[in-house]
Amino acid sequence: MIDDHPIIIEGYQNTLQFTKKEHQELDIDIANNCDEALAYMRKSVDSNTPYDLLFVDISLPPSSDGRMNSGEDLAEYARKVLPDAKIIILTMFNESFRIHNIIKNIDPEGFLIKSDLTSSELASAFQAVLSNPPFYSGTVNSFIRKSITSDIVIDxxxxxxxxxxxxxxxxxxxxxxxxxxxxxxxxxxxxxxxxxxxxxxxxxxxxxxxxxxxxx
Structure with missing residues (x-):
């Protein structure tokens, strides 16, 4: 779980631990910035214990080397080094341009806008992404519907x-x-x-x- 607000991650953890299925065992690593997230990803690859799922916030402090400036950069990196891992994007950004870019560049298995998010939706998203992805929140689905039904195509x-x-x-x-x-x-x-x-x-x-x- 990657988010720069510890209290938010604590809420995510509590929700998933409380709602997980009986056969599920959760082993969660927590990163609060790009450097910590990169270190965990590299460790998982080196130890041959790749992550099953990544929760990635878009707005994060950049990496110390300047190569990663957001969760979007991290998710694109994860797609290369952890190709089997499922990615759930969580963000406050709800502008159509940002949603379009995230879907195009990352194609996440889960995409949740924080202003839409409830504990029950987070639990539903987690189970859906594991078994039958994708799971998109209401704002994302609304954008997709508008884009599909519009007769205007722009680059x-x-x-x-x-x-x-x-x-x-x-x-x-x-x-x-x-x-x-x-x-x-x-x-x-x-x-x-x-x-x-x-x-x-x-x-x-x-x-x-x-x-x-x-x-x-």
Whole structure:
């Protein structure tokens, strides 16, 4: 279990110990940052006792060498060194852009938004991920449904443009975030406004339409 708030991990542990099935025995290691998590993962590989399941919070202090900056980085690393381990992502982030990226890059067996989480849902997610994954919380399922039913298809860079605009980043500063030219940013914004049928040309109208379709 990887989370930088010990009291949250204590709650997870108590819930699982109380609700586990009779034949299940839980052996839990706890990491509060990226360095501790990496050390545990490497130890499990070296000792040939790989983890069955990882609980990973997205927002974590970075590793001391700067190579791991979040739980997302850790989960991607775990996919390489612990290919048989199931991953449950737990996060406060509920923006569509972040959810999309996590599903695309990690494809977790479990994906829980902390604001949705109850002890009964955590217990259900744990059992479902072990026996019949995936298990996604309500916010994640809602995003997936909106994305599937929308007739608008946009690529990752355009998703990031929408996300950054929604965070208040000015158009002139988008290029540095996206590693493309300002003219390319302007062209992509024009395409997005055409896709979402924005007649007044305003960024705020674009953002409102993107939110309604589940892209932000």
């Amino acid at each position: 990752d860079k355009n998703r990031k443009i929408l996300y950054l605009l929604s965070q208040g980043v000015k158009t002139k500063n988008l290029a540095s975030h996206l590693d493309i030219s300002l003219s390319a940013v302007e062209k992509r914004k024009k395409q997005l406004k055409e896709l979402f049928e924005i007649e007044d040309g305003q960024d705020e109208s674009l953002l409102n339409a993107a939110r309604a379709k589940g892209f932000i």
